[in-house]
């Protein structure tokens with residue numbers, strides 16, 4: 001039995017696409033779990049990030065990355081691992097290992113380790129000969145947050161250094177970076193980054209349903225959403241298509257508004 005087809009829904013561009021990306025956060029599932037998940041969800045997943053240092057401990061990481069490749073899902077190394085490698089003088093070894101394992105993307109960030117912007121951009125340039133480079137802007141420590149101008153400046157400089165995409169920090173928790181401590185979107189920060197690099201170049205980390213719905217309502221179904229939990233892939237797609245109350249205006253006739 002194929003997917004249901006009795007509704008008139010928005011037509012989403014097929015993969016590989018350049019907007020409306022869903023970037024998921026893998027906290028360490030097995031290759032078998034990845035294969036089972038993607039058997040039903042691969043059309044809705046664009047980038048699969050192995051969170052922080054989980055890939056480093058996984059002796060079957062190459063098997064998992066092969067599963068992703070079979071489903072046309074890009075694989076991205078978590079930024080924290082490269083930060084720690086850089087701090088230990090092992091950035092090149094980390095990149096060589098990631099290349100051998102089969103990663104297609106790496107994330108270059110400085111959210112944990114004190115790293116000058118110049119060093120971040122040197123890392124972007126060094127990685128760009130082997131990988132699609134995604135950078136992340138924003139700190140993980142709520143006490144070390146960027147000023148508004150720094151958000152836009154760093155995003156723009158990351159793009160100029162060679163970043164294909166800029167990830168806006170929200171962590172797995174959704175309580176720092178582009179969010180306040182309660183998880184509410186900091187709209188001034190979002191506007192600043194969009195002005196700096198354009199909507200299609202940004203992946204907004206949005207681990208919570210309310211955050212995902214906010215971005216779909218604000219920017220439409222083609223917004224790039226990141227740090228989506230593996231068990232929420234279909235849920236995010238329903239928000240994009242208007243199959244959940246929070247964004248139902250996307251799928252309802254124009255003459256009808258959702259009851260809220």
Ligand SMILES: O=C(O)[C@H](CS(=O)(=O)O)OP(=O)(O)O
Nearest residue numbers: 051052078079080081171172
């Ligand atoms: O930057 C991130 O969102 C992630 C997950 S968290 O911040 O540790 O919650 O880190 P990363 O190292 O890029 O996987």
